[in-house]
Amino acid sequence: MTTMLTGGNYGVLTEPATLTIERLLPGPVERIWSYLTDSELRRQWMAAGAMEEKVGAAVEFTWRNDELTDPPGTRPEGFGAEHSMVCEVIAIDAPNLLSISWGSTGGVTFTLQEKGDEVLLTVVHRRIEDPSVRLNVSAGWHAHIDVLEARLRGRTPAPHWDNWVRLRTDYAERLFG
Numbered sequence: 157m158t159t160m161l162t163g164g165n166y167g168v169l170t171e172p173a174t175l176t177i178e179r180l181l182p183g184p185v186e187r188i189w190s191y192l193t194d195s196e197l198r199r200q201w202m203a204a205g206a207m208e209e210k211v212g213a214a215v216e217f218t219w220r221n222d223e224l225t226d227p228p229g230t231r232p233e234g235f236g237a238e239h240s241m242v243c244e245v246i247a248i249d250a251p252n253l254l255s256i257s258w259g260s261t262g263g264v265t266f267t268l269q270e271k272g273d274e275v276l277l278t279v280v281h282r283r284i285e286d287p288s289v290r291l292n293v294s295a296g297w298h299a300h301i302d303v304l305e306a307r308l309r310g311r312t313p314a315p316h317w318d319n320w321v322r323l324r325t326d327y328a329e330r331l332f333g
Contacts, residue, residue, distance in 0.1 A: 165302075166330060167294050174262075175281045175294050178302050182308050183275040185268050189251035192266055192305060198202075200224070201304035208263050215246045215256070221316055226315070229315030261285075261293075291331060295324035 167177030178250045181188055191197045195204045201224065203217035222228040231237075246263055247255035255265040262283025269276040278298055284290040299320040306313035313319075 165298065166182045167298060169331065170280070171282075173282070173284050173290065175279075175284060175297065176292065177279045177294075177297050177301065179277050179305060180271060180274045181305055182279055183250050183270060183273055185270050185275050187308070188268050188275045188277060191308070192249075192254055192268075200307055202300045206243065206267055209245070209250060211245055211248060214242055215245065216240055216242045221320075224300075224316040227315050227321070229317030229319065229321075231317050232321060261289075287332070291324060291327055294327040294331065295320050298323045298327070 165177075167175045170176040175208065191201065193207050193209055195206050198204065199218075199220070199275060203219040203244045205215045205217040207213065207215040220237065221235070241259055243259075245254070246257055246266075247253060252268050253261060253265065258264045258281065263280075263281075265280045265282075267278045267280075268320055269275075271276070274320060279301070281293055281297065284293050295300060298315060302319055303313040303316060
C-alpha cells in the first residue's frame with residue numbers, strides 16, 4: 157500500500173470484516189520492527205510474549221493493559237487485569253512484514269514501509285465477523301498504536317483505558333453510524 161487511507165489515525169473497514177489501520181511513526185524501520193517482535197518492547201505498547209521469528213513459531217501474547225500507561229485509566233467492566241492468547245507466526249519477511257494468527261479471526265498482518273525518516277505501519281486484521289468484537293478490536297488497535305506512537309516520539313501516552321473507551325464510542329459511530 158503506497159498511499160494513506162482516508163481514516164486519518166482511525167482504522168477503516170477495507171472489507172466488511174477487515175479492519176485496516178495506518179500510522180506514520182518515527183523510523184527507522186528496524187526500530188519499529190523491534191517493537192513488533194521483541195517481547196520487552198512490545199509489552200510497552202501491546203502485549204508481552206517471546207516470538208521466534210520464523211513461520212510456524214508459536215507466540216503467547218499476554219496483555220496487561222493496566223501497565224501500559226501511568227495512570228492506566230479506568231478499566232471497563234468485563235475486562236480483567238490480564239489476558240493471554242496463543243498465536244502462530246504465519247508469514248515473516250523482516251523487517252517489513254509479519255503475519256500472525258489471531259484467535260477466531262483471520263489473523264493480523266503488520267507491514268512496515270519507509271517514508272523518508274518515518275515508517276508507515278499498516279495493521280490489517282482480517283475476518284472479524286462479530287460486530288461487537290470488531291468494535292472492541294478497532295478501538296483496541298487504535299489505542300495500542302497510540303501508546304506505541306507516544307513512546308516512539310518520547311511523549312507520555314494518554315491513560316490507555318480512558319482512551320480505549322473514548323475510541324470505542326468513536327468507532328461505534330464510524331463503523332455502525
